[in-house]
Every structure is written in structure tokens, then in C-alpha cells.
Amino acid sequence: MNLDDRIAQELRACIEADMSAAVLPSFGALLGGLQHEAMRRPTARTLTAVLAVLAMTLMAAVFALPGILVTGSQVVHLRPTVPETRPGSYNLGQAPPSTKSLPPYSYPPLPPCGSWNGIVAYLVQLKSGVAEGSFHPAGFTVVPLTPYGPGGASGLVYAVPPTSLPTPASVLLHNPSVQAVGTVNRFPHEAQYLSCYYHLSDRPLAAPYVAAARSAFVHAGYVAGTRAASDLADYLHDDPLLPGALIVQVDYPGAPLPPPPGAPANAKFQGTDAYLCIENSAHEVLATGVIPAALA
Amino acid sequence: MASPTAPDFRVEELYLAHRTHLLSVAAAMCRSREDAEECLQEVFLTALHHERETPGYLRDPAWPWLRKVLVHTVIARHAREQRGRELLHSLLSHVPKPGHEERLDVLNALRQLPLRMRQCAALFYLEDLDTRAIAELMDCSPRTVETQLRNARKHLRHALGEDYPDILQQEVP
Structure with a gap:
């Protein structure tokens, strides 16, 4: 291990220990x-x-007034409607006056892996005594997570928000059954697990997580042992509620779907079954669940 | 307290999504965890001000903006502390130095570095940013960042050498 890797590793470990007392x-x-x-x-x-x-x-006295006096048409924008430095905006320059003068089209550079790390779902810890299956917030698609193994985590629900809801976290937080809510982002923060390859082939440290997940899905009866390794894609997300743990999602080919209206008669459509589990850093599976095919 | 509005909910979403990660970066940039917690709160208070003033201001992806505000907040806080220390020096003849008895782990070693060096190292080792990106964030040249990182490496290598003697044999890139 080179010096930079060792420093990064030690620094992350120290900060993790330091953060355990953070308020x-x-x-x-x-x-x-x-x-x-x-x-x-x-x-x-x-x-x-x-x-x-x-x-x-x-x-205004120094600059604007002389301008108005001379030209009679100067407008001073004291505050533009859209600030130029707002995050997420890109300065594309002045639009050309007509399509005739458009420059030759060129493809923009591919954004780096992990550059869009939006929220894909919420992990909800229910209050003790509330059953995972009884939690149904309006509009959300809820996946109850079943405790797995002797030290399994209970009272967890994976909630996928409806696209029309602008403030899903607040809706969940104000639900009386909820104890804590964390956001599940598309990518994990740890660079060693960040990958845009479907089977995480460029991240060897991710392999034990996926292997443990596959084994748990077989053990839980979600997939047959013969299909365990024939998955379509694997994803890792940070567990927002348990520091150091990861949410592992594994997709498998599902049952055929009815073709949408207007599709060619001989076209075949196949669904995707997605299974997810929560694993701690020792690759112990704590809970498992099934995401409905429509959302996978 | 006034009832939360749509901009508040937007910042709440961001707070839930990014607070832990930003706190980790802040912890490496600040001299203590308590400082880091306060910096983080300042960042989100700034976000609230902007979002309330111009709803929709914080568009996705918002975390690069939050990180930039964090870098500036740490610098501003450091300047305030510096002024406070100067005042304290003028009032007291002796200011106790931090104890050296405790074990010098890599985080403590980082926290003893000057502010710019500390920020460069935090962004490089925790955020995996390259020197150009760090230079843009800190409004300086990539060459300055490289120099700061080289010096930071030297100090951190010494701190790590207590636990990993082989590190001391390695050349500082």
C-alpha cells in the first residue's frame, strides 16, 4: 500500500472513531x-x-445616472432573477441568434461516475412495537425488511417516494410510527465501493458484500441456489442509519411482463426482481427484503 | 418559531442526505470535532438563508456547493479564531500550549497543520479530489495545492511512522 492510500485509510478510520461522539x-x-x-x-x-x-x-449616482442621461434607455439590474453562481447550473454562454449559426454539434464529456448522487429511497426505522408490514405512508412504495439471522435488525422499512411528492423526508419524519429516517443515495460515499459497472467488477472490496447477499437471498428462499450467481446487476448504497453498513441490491430476471399497448406482437418483455439486504462491515446480513418488479 | 416552509423542507432534505459526510470532511479541516459541528451548522444556515431568499436556489447536485461553502466557512472561522487568539495574547502573558502527551494519530497530526495545508489534505484524502479541483475550490493555483499536499504528506508520514515503520522508508511523492 502506498503512502497516500495508507494516509487516506488511517484518516478515515480516525474520523469514523471521532464521529462516534458527534452531536x-x-x-x-x-x-x-x-x-x-x-x-x-x-x-x-x-x-x-x-x-x-x-x-x-x-x-447609482456614479454609474447608472450618467448612463440614463446619455442613452435614455439603460436599465440597471440590481439583482438578477437567477444568480449566476447557483449550484447545479452550467454556464452555456450566449445562445446563438438563429439555428443557421449553430456550431457543429459535439458530445459533452461523460460525467464522472458518482457525479449524480441523488436520493433513490429512504430507510425508515419504525418505533418499537410497530410492525414493518403495517407501515403504509400515502403514496410511498414500501418494502418491509425482514430481520435476518440471530442478530438481525428489526423495524426497518425501505420506502421509495412517489415522484410527485416534493418533500418525502418530511412526510416520513412527521409520521407517528417513525423513529428515524435516513436517505439512501444512488452511490456510496466510499471510493472503494463507488462503481458504475453493473457487477462492480472494478471494485474488488465490493465482492464479499455481493457474495454474502446472494447467499442470504438463497437462504431466505428468494432465489434458487442454481440462480444465485446469475444476477443482472448489483448495487451498493450507504446505510444511512447504521454507520459502516451498506445496503446491497441484487437484480435478477423476473417473470415475463404483458407487452405495452402498440408493441409488436412477437416482442417479449421481461420484468426484474430486485432483492436487497443490509450488511454490516463484517459482511453479516442484518435484514432482507424484496422490491416489487415495477420499481426494480 | 415560524412554521417550516417549502425552502426549509428542501434544506431539510439536503441536511439529512449530506450532514454526516460533510461533517467528516469538516472534522478533518477543523481543529476539533466541536468546531466541525459548528461549521456544519453554519453551512446549513447559509443554505437556509439562500433558499429562503431565492426558492429553488439549491438545485441538484447541491453537495459541491455545500462543500465550497464549508471550505469558506472554515477559513472565516479560522480568521475569527485568529483574532480571538491575538486578543487573548494581549490580555494574558502566557497561553498554555496543547499537551503533547497524547498519542499523535494521523487525525491529530492533520489538525496541527496550518489551515490551507489541512484543507488541501482533507479534500485530497477524504473527498478524492484532484489538485485542479481543490485549486478551484480554494481559489488558488494547482501548483500551490501540490506544494501544500507535499508538505502535508511529510508531516502525516511522520505521524504514521509510529505505527507503520515501513512508511518512513517510502519516498514522499
Whole structure:
């Protein structure tokens, strides 16, 4: 192992140990902090506002007024509607005046693996006494996770939000049955597990997780032993509720689907069955579940 | 407290999704975990201000923006601390130095480095960013980042050498 890898490995281990004592406030407490911040610095805020108004007046007098006097049509945009530096936006430059002057088309560079790491689902820890099967938040597709093995994790539900719901986390957080909610992102944060290959072939450290998951799915009766290794794709996600654990999703070919209207008569459509499990860093499976074919 | 609005929910989503990861990066950049926690809160308070002022401001992917704000927050906080320390120096004749008895692990070694070196190392080792990306984030040249990283490596190699003597034999790239 070279020096950089060793430093990175040690640093991550130290931070993980350090983070075990970290105190992250709830979002409600953060909102309270915002109000407190606003109340704490009224004088500073007023002073800043007065200074800003003075500066703007001075600038208008120096630059804008002569412009209006000379041209009679200058418009000063004090605040553009869309800030140029907003995150996620890309400066594509000035649009050409007509399609005739369009430059030759060129493909944009492929974004690096993991550059879109959006939320794909939520992992919900239910309050004790609430059965996984009885939790049905409106609009969500819920996958109850069955505890696996002697030290299995109970009360966990994998919830896929409807696309029409703008604030799924809040809906889940305000559900009386819920104890904690974490977001499941498309990719894991650890570079050693981050892959865009369907079988994670470029990440050897991911292989034991997938092997343990396949074995658990056979043991749980989801797939036959002969099909265990014939999966279509494997995915790893960070477990947001249990530090160090990963959510492993393995897709298998499912039953044939009815063809959609207008499809050629001889066309065949096949569904995908997806199974997921939660594994800790020792590759022990803690819970398993089945994602309905329509969502896989 | 006023009831949460749509911008608040948006920031809540981001807070749930990114707080742990950003806290890890902040912990490497700051001198203590407590500092890191406060920096993280400042980042999300800044996000709240922006989102409330311009709804839709924080578009996906928002984490590069959050990371940039974190880098700037750590710098601003460091400047504030520096001023506080100078004031303390003028008031007290003796300021106790941090104890050297404790074991010097790699995180403690990192936290003793100067701020820019610390930030470069944190972004390089924890965020897997290359020197160009770090330079863009920190508003400096890639050459500066390389120099900072080389110096950071030297210090961290020494700290690691206690547990891994073979490391001391390796050349610093």
C-alpha cells in the first residue's frame, strides 16, 4: 500500500472513531438556531443594510445616472432573477441568434461516475412495537425488511417516494410510527465501493458484500441456489442509519411482463426482481427484503 | 418559531442526505470535532438563508456547493479564531500550549497543520479530489495545492511512522 492510500485509510478510520461522539442536531433545532442567529445580531444586520443602501446609492449616482442621461434607455439590474453562481447550473454562454449559426454539434464529456448522487429511497426505522408490514405512508412504495439471522435488525422499512411528492423526508419524519429516517443515495460515499459497472467488477472490496447477499437471498428462499450467481446487476448504497453498513441490491430476471399497448406482437418483455439486504462491515446480513418488479 | 416552509423542507432534505459526510470532511479541516459541528451548522444556515431568499436556489447536485461553502466557512472561522487568539495574547502573558502527551494519530497530526495545508489534505484524502479541483475550490493555483499536499504528506508520514515503520522508508511523492 502506498503512502497516500495508507494516509487516506488511517484518516478515515480516525474520523469514523471521532464521529462516534458527534452531536448532530435535528433539523428543527437548526431552524431554531437560524431564528436565534437573526435575533442575536439585529444591530449588525441593520448596520450592514444601511451600509449596503449607502453603497448602492453612491454607485447609482456614479454609474447608472450618467448612463440614463446619455442613452435614455439603460436599465440597471440590481439583482438578477437567477444568480449566476447557483449550484447545479452550467454556464452555456450566449445562445446563438438563429439555428443557421449553430456550431457543429459535439458530445459533452461523460460525467464522472458518482457525479449524480441523488436520493433513490429512504430507510425508515419504525418505533418499537410497530410492525414493518403495517407501515403504509400515502403514496410511498414500501418494502418491509425482514430481520435476518440471530442478530438481525428489526423495524426497518425501505420506502421509495412517489415522484410527485416534493418533500418525502418530511412526510416520513412527521409520521407517528417513525423513529428515524435516513436517505439512501444512488452511490456510496466510499471510493472503494463507488462503481458504475453493473457487477462492480472494478471494485474488488465490493465482492464479499455481493457474495454474502446472494447467499442470504438463497437462504431466505428468494432465489434458487442454481440462480444465485446469475444476477443482472448489483448495487451498493450507504446505510444511512447504521454507520459502516451498506445496503446491497441484487437484480435478477423476473417473470415475463404483458407487452405495452402498440408493441409488436412477437416482442417479449421481461420484468426484474430486485432483492436487497443490509450488511454490516463484517459482511453479516442484518435484514432482507424484496422490491416489487415495477420499481426494480 | 415560524412554521417550516417549502425552502426549509428542501434544506431539510439536503441536511439529512449530506450532514454526516460533510461533517467528516469538516472534522478533518477543523481543529476539533466541536468546531466541525459548528461549521456544519453554519453551512446549513447559509443554505437556509439562500433558499429562503431565492426558492429553488439549491438545485441538484447541491453537495459541491455545500462543500465550497464549508471550505469558506472554515477559513472565516479560522480568521475569527485568529483574532480571538491575538486578543487573548494581549490580555494574558502566557497561553498554555496543547499537551503533547497524547498519542499523535494521523487525525491529530492533520489538525496541527496550518489551515490551507489541512484543507488541501482533507479534500485530497477524504473527498478524492484532484489538485485542479481543490485549486478551484480554494481559489488558488494547482501548483500551490501540490506544494501544500507535499508538505502535508511529510508531516502525516511522520505521524504514521509510529505505527507503520515501513512508511518512513517510502519516498514522499
